[in-house]
Amino acid sequence: MMRVPELLAPAGGAAQLKAAVQSGADAVYMGGYAFNARRSARNFSQDEMREMIDYCRLYGVKTHIAVNTLIKERELDELLEYVRSLNDMGADALIVQDIGAAGMIRRACPDMELHASTQMTVTSLEGVRYLEEMGFDRVVLARELSRDEIAHICRNAKADIEVFVHGAICQCYSGQCLMSSILGGRSGNRGRCAQPCRLRYTLVGDGKPKSGFLLSPKDLSLINELSELRKIGVASLKIEGRLKRPEYVSAVTGMYRKYLDFPSKVTEEDMRELENAFSRSGFTDGYFSGRTGAGMMSSSDSSGTEKAFSSEALARAAENADLRKIPVDIAAYISVGEPVRVTIDDDEDNVGCGEGNLLAETAKTRPLSEERVREQLLKLGGTPFAAQSTEVFKDRAAAVPIKEINSARRAAAEELIRQRISFPKRRQCGFEFKRIKRDKRMPELSASVRTAAQARAAAQAGIKTIYAPPELAGELAAEGIDIIADTGAVSQPIDTECGSALVSANAAAYYYRKRGKRLYGDFRLNIYNSLSLEHYAYLETVTLSPELNAAEAAELLRGSNVRAELIGYGRLPLMIMKNCPVKAAGRCCGRGAEHRLRDRKNEEFPLLCGRDCICELINSKPLFMADKPEGLLKPGADLIRLAFTIEMPEECAVIIREYKKALKDERADNPFGENGFTRGHFFRGVE
Numbered sequence: 001m002m003r004v005p006e007l008l009a010p011a012g013g014a015a016q017l018k019a020a021v022q023s024g025a026d027a028v029y030m031g032g033y034a035f036n037a038r039r040s041a042r043n044f045s046q047d048e049m050r051e052m053i054d055y056c057r058l059y060g061v062k063t064h065i066a067v068n069t070l071i072k073e074r075e076l077d078e079l080l081e082y083v084r085s086l087n088d089m090g091a092d093a094l095i096v097q098d099i100g101a102a103g104m105i106r107r108a109c110p111d112m113e114l115h116a117s118t119q120m121t122v123t124s125l126e127g128v129r130y131l132e133e134m135g136f137d138r139v140v141l142a143r144e145l146s147r148d149e150i151a152h153i154c155r156n157a158k159a160d161i162e163v164f165v166h167g168a169i170c171q172c173y174s175g176q177c178l179m180s181s182i183l184g185g186r187s188g189n190r191g192r193c194a195q196p197c198r199l200r201y202t203l204v205g206d207g208k209p210k211s212g213f214l215l216s217p218k219d220l221s222l223i224n225e226l227s228e229l230r231k232i233g234v235a236s237l238k239i240e241g242r243l244k245r246p247e248y249v250s251a252v253t254g255m256y257r258k259y260l261d262f263p264s265k266v267t268e269e270d271m272r273e274l275e276n277a278f279s280r281s282g283f284t285d286g287y288f289s290g291r292t293g294a295g296m297m298s299s300s301d302s303s304g305t306e307k308a309f310s311s312e313a314l315a316r317a318a319e320n321a322d323l324r325k326i327p328v329d330i331a332a333y334i335s336v337g338e339p340v341r342v343t344i345d346d347d348e349d350n351v352g353c354g355e356g357n358l359l360a361e362t363a364k365t366r367p368l369s370e371e372r373v374r375e376q377l378l379k380l381g382g383t384p385f386a387a388q389s390t391e392v393f394k395d396r397a398a399a400v401p402i403k404e405i406n407s408a409r410r411a412a413a414e415e416l417i418r419q420r421i422s423f424p425k426r427r428q429c430g431f432e433f434k435r436i437k438r439d440k441r442m443p444e445l446s447a448s449v450r451t452a453a454q455a456r457a458a459a460q461a462g463i464k465t466i467y468a469p470p471e472l473a474g475e476l477a478a479e480g481i482d483i484i485a486d487t488g489a490v491s492q493p494i495d496t497e498c499g500s501a502l503v504s505a506n507a508a509a510y511y512y513r514k515r516g517k518r519l520y521g522d523f524r525l526n527i528y529n530s531l532s533l534e535h536y537a538y539l540e541t542v543t544l545s546p547e548l549n550a551a552e553a554a555e556l557l558r559g560s561n562v563r564a565e566l567i568g569y570g571r572l573p574l575m576i577m578k579n580c581p582v583k584a585a586g587r588c589c590g591r592g593a594e595h596r597l598r599d600r601k602n603e604e605f606p607l608l609c610g611r612d613c614i615c616e617l618i619n620s621k622p623l624f625m626a627d628k629p630e631g632l633l634k635p636g637a638d639l640i641r642l643a644f645t646i647e648m649p650e651e652c653a654v655i656i657r658e659y660k661k662a663l664k665d666e667r668a669d670n671p672f673g674e675n676g677f678t679r680g681h682f683f684r685g686v687e
Contacts, residue, residue, distance in 0.1 A: 103531060
């Protein structure tokens, strides 16, 4: 028998959480003031978090706490203390992005469920298996997967699988977007995304320029696919929206609850109610159905519209709404010479008992009727309970003041509430940060390339560590150039004759490790702290996140001897996209750098096309640090990578020459002019 999936609703604040619960959510997800990817939501203090966890437990609703940002080295102690407090509160699960933080949580709080955030960019079964081996109980898949891809994972995974079914979609794979970070210093990986993707852009290159919201998808809605999602075995259906109003949470949660409980074709009226709650020129089921392209993209104001809410949605979102009732069986026991007793039983074997203060007596005139007793038992207003049955056991001649029945009923209800919000004590285990003094190192240069000509330029300049697409391996090997196969930004396992592979995802690490390859970790693994670095100690080299500044990278590396790499040059990737904006515009050419996106400041960002139409948006200006060697050398990395994308071979040679000067402490020249480059995050970093 197919189980009904969990309905998981967003809670950006207490009002939203209560609206979700009153609208039928099975679980809610929320965040504290720190460590969560929606820092601009209302969120919860420690005391509020405890109160809301109790509120949810009363209704049998699970609480998933978002701890889904990347964690800096200096924040690890604070995070550990925070997680221990959540463990003591009885939170049901933690949603985690940072791989090092996940390992710490698993050891320190072994009874806490771990859910892998969609920020981990899990796109394949191999990615799920990697996380299963780490002890994750659930994996939230990337939004870019199709129905068949999700079904394959569900059939073969041991962990529960969660998917997004409604709400905003990012144009970039979650966890891989650096656009807000690089352009504005506000990192999506740290919960501060400024959403530059929702602005207007102009596609330039071949053909007539095209303007519009080219990076702003419509909102997702899979309400017509609920039966299919249930059939393929998805465990949890997630509604996006921690920045939305309580009325939105109520409207969307209530509608999905309706069609989960009573499967049928969604009526036009109900779909219109969802659109009225919030939409960006309609909805899309794009990735799930495979209908990508222009139809996925918003054609109007990218901020979306909110038109109206139904009276039902408004009622569930009202302050102190009390529409969701817990079914109970209630009984009264009245015997002469004893105080009245009332019991209230729920469907989970909890029993609340209450007694009156006075002893029942033999009635002197008319005995208390059973009907009058039932009438008092049913007065459960002000409690979360609703009687599904009542029973009265009394001596025929017994009498007791009505207030005694009421008092016993109230006491029984209070006791049942205490039982429902209680939970078993959880373990807390010790955890020590084992930081090692790092050996002093002088870095060498490495290079990542897109073309054989770039690889030749790097090899001729004496660079030994070269990352290149695997399809170039045969051609370059014939020329005596050994490469490390760059297996791509998104895990798409391919066979390669190369003995070494650069991996950007846990899935790729899982796949190529089992095939005996020597593995190198790319920056897309999001290494922010020494725990994450140590997690990947089995890799030959691990590239640190380009969001770290030089001081933060140095602090991280001081605690580890793992071989590490920094990106010191290149047009940093801002987005990696499955729905290619060039293809959506009907101009697919299968080649890179022939199209660019122009922003409102007339900056032009090249678009690079990759395997399977995966498209990469890169920065308009290259990161250049050769004339500032103190930033390059301060962290103590083993390798400084020069990331070549659209450069001609002769440009590569010039850049390599200048970086060699920098490593020799010689004066390097800047070939880009005063405004033709960026320092990236080497000196500023992100909050």
